[in-house]
Each structure stands twice: as C-alpha cells, then as structure tokens.
Amino acid sequence: MVNINSIAIPTFDWVEKEKNANLLEWSSKDRAKILSVNFFNIPPDLPTIQNIHILRKMYGEMLRNNNGGIVSLDIVELSGFKAVKIIMKFPQNPGMAYLSSYTIPFKDYSFVVKIQASESGVSGMRDTMIFNKLLANGQVKVVDKNIENWFYDPYDPTISDGIRMNKSEEEVYDEEFPEHPLSVSRKLFQQIEKEIKFGKELYDVAKFER
Known part of the structure; x- marks a missing residue:
C-alpha cells in the first residue's frame, strides 16, 4: 500500500520534528533549514508533467500573485519517475527565504520533498558582492537611479515587475x-x-501522464 514511507531520502542527521501519515519533517541543527516529505493521498492538481512551458507560466503567475518569485523550474527524473523541481524565493526581514521542492506525481497520489532555507543575521552579502563585480565590468548598469540587467524572470523576459x-x-x-x-x-x-x-509498490501503481 502506498504511504508516506514509500519514498526514502537522506535526512543529513537532522533532528526529526514531525512524523505522521502525511508529513515527515526534520530541522537542521542550527534550525535555519527545514526538510520535509509530504504525502497527498489524492490525485495531483498539476496541469501536466510533460509541458515545461505550461508549468513555468503557471508557477510564475502564482508566485507573482503571492509576493514570491521563481528562481528555476525544471522537469527531472528521479530513479525513472518524473518530478517538477522548483526553487522559489520570498522576501522576509531580513533578506530572502528560499523554498525548494520536488513534486513527484502519480495518478492517484503525490509526494512533495521540500527544503526551506532562509537568510539570517547579516543578509545580502552575496547580492552586494556580485552586484559590485558586475557593475564594475559593465554587465550591470545604473541609469538615472534605475538598475539595468540585474533583476530578471528566468523564463519570460517580458516580465518586469x-x-x-x-x-x-x-x-x-x-x-x-x-x-x-x-x-x-x-x-x-x-x-x-x-x-x-x-518503494517497489510505486513501480506497480499508475503514473501521472498528463
């Protein structure tokens, strides 16, 4: 029978925080990162696992409507099973929070593996150092107090907000x-x-094929 233990992932010796039929969750020892596995015992609501353009458009719109942004989204294979791999970003105070996930759909179930990792303490060092480097070599410009060639949507160059x-x-x-x-x-x-x-039981159930 398919259940939350039908997939197993490395847990990096992190501390277990939650364990039930639908959620396994671990926290890093510094508590700055959270790893989780979710099991959904219902058909997935993904529109497709075949068309990357539909997925990038859908997630991009959803994130913009929820004060978030997309860093990357790809369709990958994990041991022969297709999955949606996405990295999202959300502003926080201070800095930025990153939510990375694999959505692994089947016809009647799905699993989501997630990592939440946030900037803390002194934030923005990576941004500042790379910005100054690219500004110095002309790859980034500041024109009339407007920054050019720094922010961008990775999949749709027409998006500017x-x-x-x-x-x-x-x-x-x-x-x-x-x-x-x-x-x-x-x-x-x-x-x-x-x-x-x-788990071997997952090789016997119907795949999500839209």
Whole structure:
C-alpha cells in the first residue's frame, strides 16, 4: 500500500520534528533549514508533467500573485519517475527565504520533498558582492537611479515587475558562497537526487501522464 514511507531520502542527521501519515519533517541543527516529505493521498492538481512551458507560466503567475518569485523550474527524473523541481524565493526581514521542492506525481497520489532555507543575521552579502563585480565590468548598469540587467524572470523576459531573480542567484556563484541558503539548498538537492529511493509498490501503481 502506498504511504508516506514509500519514498526514502537522506535526512543529513537532522533532528526529526514531525512524523505522521502525511508529513515527515526534520530541522537542521542550527534550525535555519527545514526538510520535509509530504504525502497527498489524492490525485495531483498539476496541469501536466510533460509541458515545461505550461508549468513555468503557471508557477510564475502564482508566485507573482503571492509576493514570491521563481528562481528555476525544471522537469527531472528521479530513479525513472518524473518530478517538477522548483526553487522559489520570498522576501522576509531580513533578506530572502528560499523554498525548494520536488513534486513527484502519480495518478492517484503525490509526494512533495521540500527544503526551506532562509537568510539570517547579516543578509545580502552575496547580492552586494556580485552586484559590485558586475557593475564594475559593465554587465550591470545604473541609469538615472534605475538598475539595468540585474533583476530578471528566468523564463519570460517580458516580465518586469514583482519579485524576480537577480544575477547573484545564478548557480555559477554557489561555490563562492557555499553557506548561502540558496547554495545550501542546491547542494542538498543534488544529494537527494542521487540517494532518493522509491518503494517497489510505486513501480506497480499508475503514473501521472498528463
């Protein structure tokens, strides 16, 4: 029978916070990050797992309507099962909170693996250092107090409002800022992608194929 224990992920020796039929949750030892697995015993409400353009448009609109922004969204395969991998950002005080998730849909169920990681203490160091570097080499400009070529939607260049990604959040800068919550989230997800395990019962149930 499919249940929340039908998938297993690395938990990084974090502290277990919650355990029930629909939620498993762990907190990092510094309490700055939360890892969770949700099980939904109902058909998923995703419009598709095949069309990346529909998903990026849907999530982008949803996030802009909820004071959030999209950093990345891709369709990936985890041990042969398709999943929606998304990194979202939400402003907080101080800094930014990042919510990264895999949505793994089946015809009658779905699982969501999430990592929440937030800036704390002195925030904005990554943004400031990369901004100054790109400003110095001309990749970013300030014209009449307006910043050009810094904020952008990663999938729709026509979007010019709302909470958008900035160039410092590109993955290429993660090595320079390994302790930044976005860098940490991406690194943890790399390990989850390698080590996630699916129970044999999931190979026998109907897949989500829209």
